Amino acid sequence: MAERHRPHRPSLYLPTPGGRRAIVLGAGSFGTAVAVLLARGGLRTTLQARTAEQARRLAEDRENVAYLPGVELPRELRIEDVSAGLVRADFVFLGVPSRGLDEVIAELGNDGLPGRAAVVSLAKGLVPPDGRAPSVLLAAQLGEGRVAVVGGPAHAREMVHEGAGLVAASTNDELAAAIADVFLRAGVVCEESNDPVGVELAGAAKNAAALAAGATEAQGLNAAGAAAGHIFAEVWRYAAAQGARPESLIGLAGTGDLVATALAPLSRNRRAGELLGEGVPTAEIPDRIGQAVESLDLVPLLARALEEAEIDSPVTTGLARLISGDLPLDEWVALVRTTVPIPARRRVGRPRPGVWRRIRTRVRSWFSGAPPAP
Numbered sequence: 001m002a003e004r005h006r007p008h009r010p011s012l013y014l015p016t017p018g019g020r021r022a023i024v025l026g027a028g029s030f031g032t033a034v035a036v037l038l039a040r041g042g043l044r045t046t047l048q049a050r051t052a053e054q055a056r057r058l059a060e061d062r063e064n065v066a067y068l069p070g071v072e073l074p075r076e077l078r079i080e081d082v083s084a085g086l087v088r089a090d091f092v093f094l095g096v097p098s099r100g101l102d103e104v105i106a107e108l109g110n111d112g113l114p115g116r117a118a119v120v121s122l123a124k125g126l127v128p129p130d131g132r133a134p135s136v137l138l139a140a141q142l143g144e145g146r147v148a149v150v151g152g153p154a155h156a157r158e159m160v161h162e163g164a165g166l167v168a169a170s171t172n173d174e175l176a177a178a179i180a181d182v183f184l185r186a187g188v189v190c191e192e193s194n195d196p197v198g199v200e201l202a203g204a205a206k207n208a209a210a211l212a213a214g215a216t217e218a219q220g221l222n223a224a225g226a227a228a229g230h231i232f233a234e235v236w237r238y239a240a241a242q243g244a245r246p247e248s249l250i251g252l253a254g255t256g257d258l259v260a261t262a263l264a265p266l267s268r269n270r271r272a273g274e275l276l277g278e279g280v281p282t283a284e285i286p287d288r289i290g291q292a293v294e295s296l297d298l299v300p301l302l303a304r305a306l307e308e309a310e311i312d313s314p315v316t317t318g319l320a321r322l323i324s325g326d327l328p329l330d331e332w333v334a335l336v337r338t339t340v341p342i343p344a345r346r347r348v349g350r351p352r353p354g355v356w357r358r359i360r361t362r363v364r365s366w367f368s369g370a371p372p373a374p
Helices: 029-040 052-061 101-106 134-142 156-161 173-185 196-219 221-241 252-263 268-277 282-289 294-308 314-324 329-338 355-368
Strands: 021-025 044-049 068-072 078-081 091-094 118-121 147-151 165-169 189-193
Touching: 021 029, 029 044, 029 068, 029 091, 029 156, 029 173, 044 052, 052 078, 068 156, 091 101, 101 134, 118 134, 118 173, 134 147, 134 196, 147 173, 147 196, 147 252, 165 173, 165 196, 165 252, 173 189, 189 196, 196 221, 196 252, 196 268, 196 294, 196 314, 196 329, 221 252, 221 294, 221 314, 221 329, 252 268, 268 282, 268 294, 282 294, 294 314, 314 329
Parallel strands: 021 044, 021 091, 044 078, 091 118, 118 147, 165 189
Antiparallel strands: 147 165
C-alpha cells in the first residue's frame, strides 16, 4: 500500500517537558490557575502581570490575593510584568479578556515572540470589533499550526485543588497533544481536539447562556433553561456555518462548561445575569462583581456575528438588547418563553466534500491492520 502523506505543517520546537518554557500573559484568576498547573506539569513557567506593582505583590505574597486567594503559588513559578517580553518562550498562554485581545495579539512580535513558539488562547469570548474567534485572528498572524485554544469546565480555584475537565484544541495534532500532556502531568484531565473554532464557540455559547439563565432565573427555572437552550441552538447553527464541528458544543467545552458555570456559586457570568435581571445598569455590573465580565462584551459581538452570517437568532439578539438597555426585562422574558426554534432536520443531499476519501482511507487502514486515521 502506498504511504499516506499528511499535509505539511510548520515545525514547532517542542523540547522535553523539563526544558520547555511557558509564559502566561495575564494574572487574573484563570491565568494564575493555569500558570500554577503548567508549573506542576513540568514547564518552566513565568506568570506575567499587567503592571510592575502587581508583579511585585504576587512575588512577595506568593498568592494572588486579589483574584485567586487561598492558592499558594509554587516556588518554581516565576513572576514578572509584561515589559519583560516573550523571548525564549516555547508556549505563550494568553490569559487576558477578549476585549483588548486584538491589541495583545498585534504586539506579540514586538514583545519578542520566538518564531517557532506556540500561542494558546484561554479566552472564552470573541474579539472585537468583528467578533472573530481568537484562534482565527492568531492564525492569520502566525499560521494555524502554531495556534491552540483551551476550553472546558475549569473553575479557577477548583481546577488547582481538585482538577478540571479541559480541552486542548489545535489543527496541529502534535501541539494539542503536547498541551494536553502538560495538564495531565499536573493531574488534570485534558481532552485533545482538532476543532479550535468549535471549542471557542462552545465557550462563547456557555458564557452567553449562563448570562441569559441568570437574567431569567427569578422568572422561573423553565425560563432560565429555555434561555440557555435557545442560545446554544443558535450558536450551534453558527458553528456549523463557520466550518466548526457542532458536536464540539456537546462535550466538555460546551455543555460541560455550562453546567459548571451554572452551578458555581461565584460564577461571574451567571451573577452578571442576575444583576441584569434586578435592573442594575450594565456599566455598573463589573464594579459590583469586582472583575471583568466577559459575557457582557461577548453577547453583542455574538449577536452581530450571527446576524451577519444570516443565522436566525432572536434570543441571542434579544439578550444583546437587554444588555444595551434597549429591551425591558419583561419583554426579554416574554421573548424567551414564546420563541419557537427552527426544527432540527435530518441532513439530506450530497455528502460533505471528502467523505468518500475518508471512508476509503479507513477501509484501507482496517485491511492493513493500522489504526484508522482520525
